Amino acid sequence: MFKTKQRKLHLSFCKHCKNRKHTFENGLICGVTNMSADFNDYCSDYQHDKRQLDFLKNEFEQEIKEEYPKSGLKGALSQFEFQRVPKVLFRKFKTREKTYGFEISKDNKYDKGLLGMIWFLIALLVWGNLKNEYSWDLSSANVIGILILFIVQLYFIYKGYFYKYPKLMTIQEKGIDLKDDYIYWTDILDYGILQGKGRRSSEKYIIIGTISSGIKKIDLTNTNISQLQFIEILQHHRNISQIPI
Incomplete structure (x- = not known):
């Protein structure tokens, strides 16, 4: 069942308070006021129930x-x-x-890492073209690859250094x-x-x-x-x- 933000705060005290009281109509309520909890930050009627808190911790242990x-x-x-x-x-x-x-938030360093890989591939293709004396026009698959990677790198430059x-x-x-x-x-x-x-x-x-x-x-x-x-x-x-x- 969905619990509101304020109800979670209340339960963080009420579930291990000696004054807690279970009812069929309203669930866990305060035994002092006979009403649902209604406080901000801290309950002045809270009484620590160590045994119940230990029980809740044990439940967590078992779930893990x-x-x-x-x-x-x-x-x-x-x-x-x-x-x-x-x-x-x-x-x-x-x-x-x-x-x-x-x-x-997500870290830009992973985009920068991919950018580094792209630069490495561009350098590798340039080196391959020079070593094998391939042509530098679009008849070379290496040149086409370099152009594609050059365009792709612009996206990762933006994601790595400018995008939040x-x-x-x-x-x-x-x-x-x-x-x-x-x-x-x-x-x-x-x-x-x-x-x-x-x-x-x-x-x-x-x-x-x-x-x-x-x-x-x-x-x-x-x-x-x-x-x-x-x-x-x-x-x-x-x-x-x-x-x-």
Whole structure:
């Protein structure tokens, strides 16, 4: 069931609060007010239920083990490997405040890489033409290839140096804005790196276990941030999330 942004914030507290109360009509409500949660940022009636929070973390653990097993036949055939990163050094983001407003988008460096390959092929064709003393008119397949690659390179020059890819997500003070979704810092149970294997080794993801909505899979493949740099951001918010420091 779709949950609104505000409801996710409420559930990040309510699902492990001693005052929670389940009803058939309205689902999870507050046992103090007997109403659905209605607060901004933090609930003054919140009472931490460690046992329930541990239960939610265990649920996340089991889901990860089932979805990305490390042993047995299923583990051997799995196309992805989940890894926890206990602690990383703060290299890109020295402080929490440095993360706010950071926009994650596709990285132009991959277009630049393709451009480099095109230049290499052009140089190879020119060298081939010179070595074999082919003609420099359109009767030469090498010349035709050079002209085609020259035109194609213009597109990749534009994509590599002038085009700005649309943002995929933005780091904000309250959480991660994923355009069509939102993850509050208070909603985070745990996280880790998901790395592709074999033919999918170039695929890179971050897995975040949330209290309100279960597992979230964030695709960082070919973006302007690495997995470890994203872990830096999450690590900066440990004392806001439900992850123990």
